[in-house]
Amino acid sequence: MKFWTGTAFMKTAEMPAVATMLDRAGFHGVLISDHLIYPKDMKTVYPGHESGKMFWHPDTEWPDAWVLVGAMAAVTENLHFGNNVYIAPSRPILEVAKQVGTAAEISGGRVSIGLSAGWMREEFELLGQNFDDRGPRLNEMIQALRELWKGGWVSWRGEYYDIPEMTIEPHPPSPVPILCGGESAPALKRAARYCDGWVGTAYTIDDAEQWIDRLNGYRREYGREHEPFEIIVGLRDTPSLELYKRAEKIGITGVMVSPWANWELTHSGDHSHLRGSADRYRAPIEKFAEEIISKQS
Template identity: 40%
Template sequence: MKFWVPLICLPTEEYLPLAEAAERLGFAGVLLADHLAVPDEFASVHPSGENPFSAATEFPDPVTMIATLAARTERLRFITYTYILPMRDPFTVAKQFGTLAQVMGGRVSLGCAVGWLREEFELLGQDFGTRGARTDEAIAIIRDFWDDGWAEHHGRFYDFDRTGMFPRPDVRVPVLIGGAGRRALERAVRNDGWLGMNYSWDDVEDKVGTLHRLRKKAGLDGGEFTVFVVANAAPSEATYARLRDMGVTDTLAAAWQAGQPGQPDTETLEDRIAHLEKFAARYL
């Protein structure tokens, strides 16, 4: 099972040294979150049931950050966890992530989701109610461009004739889908994997089992498919063995406690690197 380091809700200046430490210690890669602009006050509630950040939380642009970190590493992989696809147009996303994959030798995956922060969509003038359908169309367009550099699409939200986008990536760019609902799981099965969050053991078993049943029904049983999930359990050999037995392929390296909005961060960069070293020595 692969372990990923979360570069999420941390001081931006820590991203590079933490990424370099993650590569040195043998972690699979790092995760980068995405929010474009967060209203100071919002009523929307995160799918976890909590609001894990505030309008002042640092969310550096993940595409820019991935390019920066990739230039300073050689093996480390990168996943956006998760990129809010329906807040953008598919042309820009196809160009950005296709370029990243091309120059990085395929070390990036587009982890995307439909989003939950209604006020952010409204701020950007995007329709919150159609975000799922727009995501499906956008993924189809993005994949079409990546396939051979050409795309044509006549759908509900996007309508254009044959169009070129070069250079195209000469490696496959995995598209991983975040979200906990049935539609998200079905969307994941149509793509390259699922990005789950923190769940109880019962929920992990239910969602992973649903994924396997959906893939089998679609004739996709077997083959490479990412199942990323985090159990609400303390890190231990038993925790990770149980996840592996359930069919989980990737999980979070829970090397430190996530911070709380409005609370001071008492840990230093040196503390976090020490936590990564301790975690790696025990589990990698």
């Protein structure tokens, strides 16, 4: 089992220091969340909360994912970096290819990308990208990125992207795993058909099993059920060796954990327990590593 943590609601400046703690404790990686802005006048309904509004405060920090990967990669040796999730279709494709390729080279190949179609129309409009075709465009973007990361002379011609022959360096030292997030049928189908894995949110183990069953149904539909496939989710159940053994049995390859966080407080919008110096993360990180990670067979 691979153990990941997230960066959501942490202070940007302390993240590299926390990354070194995670690296030394034996965690597999860090998943970085993505938002460009917090609109004062937002018309888009937020699908992740019953109120239809974002549950975090306007001053919550969402640092650029690839700048942050560069900073964390520079102070770690083994820690991997991914996303939960990165709204790639809100950006120009060449910008995504360049940023991820650079991060992969700097980190020595310790980078994956977790993509999603996104939900906030305002971000797309401010970046000059079409919101309405984001889903099918993302499907094509995934295929195009694999070509653009091969190195040497590369090109792509499709319905949404027409990229003439060019070089775009540095290119990744090895293929960048592409995962997909989202729970809608199109998102699960996208992961099953085009991607190397799926990134979920946080569930009970019973609910996670139901989502995985749906996902595996689509993988069978596309003839990919026997290919390697990463499934990364958070689990709301009390951490235990037995929980993670069951998770492995149902196909989960990675678990998102935040040993320092309080789930209920975080998702109520109260992030006070995440404030203070970066050193407050050390004890819960080391405790989780001692009680769980070190005892994994």
